[in-house]
Amino acid sequence: MAADGTLAAGAPRTAGHGRATTLERFARRRSTIAFMMTLPLILVVAGLVAYPAGYGMYLSTLNRRMTENIGFGNFEILFDSDTFWNVAWQSCIFAITAVVLKALIGFWLAHMLHDIPAKGQRKWRGMLLIPWVIPPALSTLGWWWMFDPSYGSINWLFSVVGGPQIPWLGEPWWARASIIIVNVWYGAPFFMIMYLAALKSVPDQLYEAAAIDGATGLQRLRYVTLPMMANIISITVLFSLIVTFANYDIVRVLTNGGPRDLTHVFASYAFQVGILSGNIPRGAAVSLFMFPILAICAFFVLRGVTRRNKEQM
Amino acid sequence: MSATTATVGGGIARKVGSLHRERRWALVTAYISLVFSAIIMLAPPFYMLITSLKTSAEIADQKGNPWIVRNPTLMNYWELMTDKLFQGFFINSVIVTVIVVVLTMVISVLAAFALARMRFFGSQVLATGVFLTYLVPDTLLFIPLYQIVGGLGLLNSIWGLVLVYPTLTVPFCTWIMIGYFASIPKELDEAALIDGANWMQMLTKIFIPVALPGIIAATIFAFTVSWAAFVYPTAFVTTPDQMPLTIGVVSQLVRGDTFAWGQIMAGALLAALPPVIVYAFLMDYYIAGLTAGATKG
Structure with a gap:
């Protein structure tokens, strides 16, 4: 943790500890000032994250009209519904495929960028990061138009080279693929930037030593680059897994869950059930299903970041 | 190195x-x-640009290469910019984003300073908590927040958005500011303390100027995130006159069976322009902010 390296003058004191002395002295206390400074943050975290989290759990145990507590009723109904299991599968397929592809493409692009002369890197990096800069809801509109069945520009390109005409958003598996393509397009540049930063921090002496030992390119990758980047790779992958698993924008704009609710992910299904169909408790139950996997990822991200900070200290 | x-x-x-x-x-x-x-x-952005420059007739014409434009026109842009509804989206986005960015920076700079330099009871737990909050995606809590915002009577209002957007921006900004502040040498604080500066003076005279690159990076982050926010406005705002740009373009320009593709693409590009401009001019800060989450803090 960053706070580890703080000025350790004076033992930690509680904000309310000094009440015995005069109010004025209490107000001048460092811990009091510090508490006042963090108060807005605490209010945001407590009021808009912790409280809604607890409230969401409570909501998920209510009946549709929110008049009666039905325990795990909502969860039982969800477990019995095929649509819900489709949603769960689709979320996992989507998140895992998209993250793996993003990581591989990002890793490849970072290496390619690292290989070209340094003065050209800025320009290329700037261009390749553009997908990440455009708000995803808006760029997905562009993709939606490119996937259009009758005017689609991608199918036009295929027809020029004699390829097949693909029903991008009309057929379930192609619709799933389309969502993954858009997500990879949007997210791969982020991986590229993270990996490029990590690549640049690998000391050159290590490569020199490897070269002297006669290591091949693959051996350098396996024994120098990957171990040095392992931590940042795992942080980025897990972080992206959280964000991708909870993705909403792309599904909403591109397919809105269709065809036949087969491309819904947890977030878009929760929206559909909770807000659009007005069954708030069941919607809350759907989004709570994201919690376990997010918690596991968050735990490992935190561990990775903490470890990384300790190394740098 | x-x-x-x-x-x-x-x-x-x-x-x-x-x-x-x-x-x-x-x-x-x-x-x-x-x-x-x-x-x-x-x-994709190139194709959006091409489409936005076409007339509806040219878009409907299925013959020929869709990737080129034969009779470029700025009609789509002109119609949007003179459209009251679209202007409203833009103004809403600007109001929400500016207020949220200012709030975020005040909250997170104060908190990060306290967490990085003034060790107090629970500061460790709070710093970890801030990072964990950053990992909570907006789609996990939007339903309880919908109820809470509704209870406050702020549904269908930009003020509801101003209330909830800090959950997207504050945790990350605080986290990277802690990192930037912690990297400032302690000798500077000691010198300031010897000169008789109080905590507030130390923050404004030393920490903010020295950590300016970090503050710029955090501001850019807060700006991009509030501008691009999609889940909250989609859930909380259904009246067009209170919509910010993202959901406005997605829900209001896309309507009926005949899509005005040229206008949709023009709207999407106009809405995407502010973050792209910021990125074009402040690319290095942008990238520093992006990588800071994992490498600093």
């Missing part, structure tokens, strides 16, 4: 002669990959 700049291209081929060809191949592969990926990365 200095070797990264000295060995152009990663210092892979240091041995002279025999490795020269390997080096050239690496370079060729690199450029081919980069050109190929740049084409794919830039194709």
Whole structure:
């Protein structure tokens, strides 16, 4: 943790500890000032994250009209519904495929960028990061138009080279693929930037030593680059897994869950059930299903970041 | 460290002669990959631009190459910019974003200063908590928040958005500011303390000026995130006059069976312009903020 390296003058004191002395002295206390400074943050975290989290759990145990507590009723109904299991599968397929592809493409692009002369890197990096800069809801509109069945520009390109005409958003598996393509397009540049930063921090002496030992390119990758980047790779992958698993924008704009609710992910299904169909408790139950996997990822991200900070200290 | 700049291209081929060809191949592969990926990365925005310059008649014409424009027109842009509804989206986005960015920066700079320099009871737990909050995605809590915002009577209002957007921005900004502040040498605080500065003076006279790059990076982050926010406005705002740009373009320009594609694309590009402009001018800060989450803090 960053706070580890703080000025350790004076033992930690509680904000309310000094009440015995005069109010004025209490107000001048460092811990009091510090508490006042963090108060807005605490209010945001407590009021808009912790409280809604607890409230969401409570909501998920209510009946549709929110008049009666039905325990795990909502969860039982969800477990019995095929649509819900489709949603769960689709979320996992989507998140895992998209993250793996993003990581591989990002890793490849970072290496390619690292290989070209340094003065050209800025320009290329700037261009390749553009997908990440455009708000995803808006760029997905562009993709939606490119996937259009009758005017689609991608199918036009295929027809020029004699390829097949693909029903991008009309057929379930192609619709799933389309969502993954858009997500990879949007997210791969982020991986590229993270990996490029990590690549640049690998000391050159290590490569020199490897070269002297006669290591091949693959051996350098396996024994120098990957171990040095392992931590940042795992942080980025897990972080992206959280964000991708909870993705909403792309599904909403591109397919809105269709065809036949087969491309819904947890977030878009929760929206559909909770807000659009007005069954708030069941919607809350759907989004709570994201919690376990997010918690596991968050735990490992935190561990990775903490470890990384300790190394740098 | 200095070797990264000295060995152009990663210092892979240091041995002279025999490795020269390997080096050239690496370079060729690199450029081919980069050109190929740049084409794919830039194709969607390019195609959006092309479409936005076409008339509806030209879009409907299925003959010929859709990737080129024959009779470019700015009609789509003109119609949007004179459209009261679209202007409203823009103004809403600007109001919400400006207020949220200011709030975020005040909250997170104060908190980060306290957490990085003034160790107090629970500061460790709070710093960890802030990072964990950053990992909570907006789609996990939007339903309880919908109820809470509704209870406060702020549904269908930009003020509801101003209330909830800090959950997207504050945790990350605080986290990277803690990192930036913690990297400031302690000698500076000690010098300030000896000169009789109080905590507030220390923050405004030393920490904020020294950590300015971090503050710029955090501000850019807060700006981009609030501008691009989609889940909350989609859930909380259904009346067009209170919509910010993202959901406004997605829900209001896309209506009926006949899509005005030219206008939709023009709207999407106009809405995407502010973050892209910020990125174009402040790319280094943008990237510093992006990588700071994992490498600093």
